[in-house]
Amino acid sequence: LAVLAASRPDLLVVVGAAQEGGGYDQGTPGSFAGFGVDLTVTLGPEPEGPPSGHATGTTLPASLAVAGWLLGRARWAVAPVAGVAVAEDLTSSGCGLLGADLGRSAERVAMLVLGDGSACRTLKAPGYLDERAAGFDAAAARALGAADVAALAAIDAGLAAELQA
Structure with missing residues (x-):
């Protein structure tokens, strides 16, 4: 988040x-x-002025709640925040188009992308042990860390589903 803040984004x-895509x-x-954790968060700081327009009863999916927690701990106040939930069944090309659209949503856009690693790293993991899991997670982490669009697009969506990533 410090690197994103240093980039001085407009958004x-x-x-x-x-499970379902949408904006927050x-x-x-x-x-x-x-x-089982008694903790509530918000996506970025509470906006000043009238209500933000999110529907009453709408709550963040888990991935965006984690982002809210991170932003709260960092006391993010650099730029406005918008959340986008990406449907788990969105195709790679659909993800690419969504990313391009998001990149055009302001003059200077920073993106904080959260993803789950595989659920198949140990014998007791939800998906049991799958020897492919560690390599998959490492490749995905490298691609995300480097913002390598080509490497992200090349991730095997079928394998990701098999590994519960």
Whole structure:
């Protein structure tokens, strides 16, 4: 987040996976109660002025709640925040088009992208042990860390689904 703040963006777009895609305004609440943790967060700081327009009862998906937690700990106040949940079944080309659209949403856009690694790294993992999981996670982390669009586009969506990533 410090690197993103140093880039002096006009907008921070937080992107994370969810069962259904959609947009979330700054200030949308989220919770970790479903995971047994009594903690609520908001996506970025509460906006000043009238309500942000998120529907009553709308809550952040888990990926964006994690982003809200990170932003709160960092006391993010550099730029407005928008959240985008990417549907888990969105194709790679659909993800590329969405990313391009998000990149044009302000003059200087920073993106905080959150993703789950595989759920197949150990014998006790939800997906059991799959020897391909560690290599998949490492390649995805390298691609995300380097913002390597070509490497991200080349991720095997079928393998990702098999590994519950």
